[in-house]
Amino acid sequence: MAYGFGLLALAVLVGFYVSRNARVRRALLNAETRKT
Amino acid sequence: MAFWEFANPKRFMGWSGRALPWLVALTVITLCSGLVWGFAFTPNDVRQGSTVKIIYLHVPAAWIGINAYLMMFVGSLIWLIRRHHVSALAAKVAAPIGLTMTLIALATGAIWGKPMWGTYWVWDPRLTSFLILFLFYLGYIALWAAIEDADTAADLTSVLAIVGSVFAILSRYAVYFWNQGLHQGTTVTVTDGAQQDNISSAFFQPLILSMAGFSLLFVTLVLVGTRTEIRARRLRVIEGRDL
Numbered sequence: 037m038a039y040g041f042g043l044l045a046l047a048v049l050v051g052f053y054v055s056r057n058a059r060v061r062r063a064l065l066n067a068e069t070r071k072t
Numbered sequence: 073m074a075f076w077e078f079a080n081p082k083r084f085m086g087w088s089g090r091a092l093p094w095l096v097a098l099t100v101i102t103l104c105s106g107l108v109w110g111f112a113f114t115p116n117d118v119r120q121g122s123t124v125k126i127i128y129l130h131v132p133a134a135w136i137g138i139n140a141y142l143m144m145f146v147g148s149l150i151w152l153i154r155r156h157h158v159s160a161l162a163a164k165v166a167a168p169i170g171l172t173m174t175l176i177a178l179a180t181g182a183i184w185g186k187p188m189w190g191t192y193w194v195w196d197p198r199l200t201s202f203l204i205l206f207l208f209y210l211g212y213i214a215l216w217a218a219i220e221d222a223d224t225a226a227d228l229t230s231v232l233a234i235v236g237s238v239f240a241i242l243s244r245y246a247v248y249f250w251n252q253g254l255h256q257g258t259t260v261t262v263t264d265g266a267q268q269d270n271i272s273s274a275f276f277q278p279l280i281l282s283m284a285g286f287s288l289l290f291v292t293l294v295l296v297g298t299r300t301e302i303r304a305r306r307l308r309v310i311e312g313r314d315l
Contacts, residue, residue, distance in 0.1 A: 038183040039111060042129035042176045046289075049172045053293050057300045064303045067310045 079156035081302050088295045095292045103285030106132075110278035117275075126184045128279060132286035134177035134202070138240045140170030140290060141205060144212070145237035148230035157305075158298065160226040163233060164216055165297030169290055171209040178206060201242040208236035222305075 078084045110128030117124035147163030150156055181199070182192040193199065212232050219225035 038126045038180045039129060041183075042133065042180055043107075045172055045176050045179075049169065050289075050293070052168070053296050053300070057296050060300050060303045060307065064307045064310075067307055071310060 076154075076156075079154070079158050081158055084158050085299060085302060088299055092292065092295055095288060095295065099285065099288040099292045102281060102288055106278055106280075106282030106285045110275070110282055114274055114278055123184060123187055124275065126180050127275060128282045130177055130180040130184060131279060132283045133173045133180065134243075135283055136286050136290050137170055137174035137177050137202070137205065138243050139287075140166050140173060141209070141233070141237055141240035143294075144170070144233045145240070148233040151226050152230050157226075158302070160230070161301040161305075162294055162298045164226075164229070165301055166290075166294050167209055167213050167216070169293050169297075171206065171213065173286070173290075174202065174206045174209060178202060198243060201239050205236065205239045205243055208232070208239060212236065 078087060107128055111125050114125065116122045144163040144166050147159045147166070151160040151163065178199075185194075186192050212229055215229050215232060216225050219228060
């Protein structure tokens with residue numbers, strides 16, 4: 037149970053950082069494309 | 073290249089972009105090896121049985137929980153003294169990682185403590201200072217979110233990081249100058265290379281590998297997060313909107 041909780045927490049943490057990174061990159065690319 | 077040149081966001085983005093693929097690969101290999109080795113290929117303990125395998129999550133998570141705050145302390149000092157934005161952003165980004173690691177350490181410690189000590193929790197020096205550290209992480213993240221102006225937020229959270237670092241240090245060293253309490257003393261000391269203190273050799277190597285994996289994960293996520301924050305700031309400049 038402890039292992040499962042720990043691995044889930046790590047997965048959520050990594051998922052949060054990766055998904056936010058992808059979202060901001062996409063938004064910046066769109067914004068820079070619109071600007072030009 | 074001097075260290076301070078990475079305070080330039082463009083240089084930081086260039087360097088971190090080149091380093092990240094290697095870091096990600098190394099992190100995955102090290103972390104997976106350590107956890108799989110520890111969980112599947114180590115013997116059960118004579119007294120603790122299979123419960124001892126929580127150590128491969130609990131100890132590395134606690135290690136990162138303390139060191140993440142110390143990194144935030146250093147980043148905050150650099151912001152207050154030299155006003156490098158990259159440093160403040162790195163500290164901001166490290167906080168949720170440290171919070172998660174502290175939570176993992178507290179939760180796995182409680183789950184481990186019940187069969188071993190007969191209780192989920194005691195108010196001993198190490199556990200109490202760790203809980204306070206967890207609350208400081210929460211406060212730090214909340215303070216960043218509460219203040220609209222980024223530079224003011226960085227100033228105030230830097231002060232909080234410096235004050236809270238006392239508890240990070242206490243968590244690590246409390247057992248040396250208070251009564252021992254229920255929590256065991258140091259498992260691993262790092263002087264000339266890591267040395268095992270209170271742990272059998274069979275568990276020590278996968279533990280070190282797990283700790284290395286968690287450390288690499290921390291560095292990787294801080295780099296990813298800082299790059300995201302730099303891009304978000306650029307986006308705010310272009311569009312004048314919050315992310």
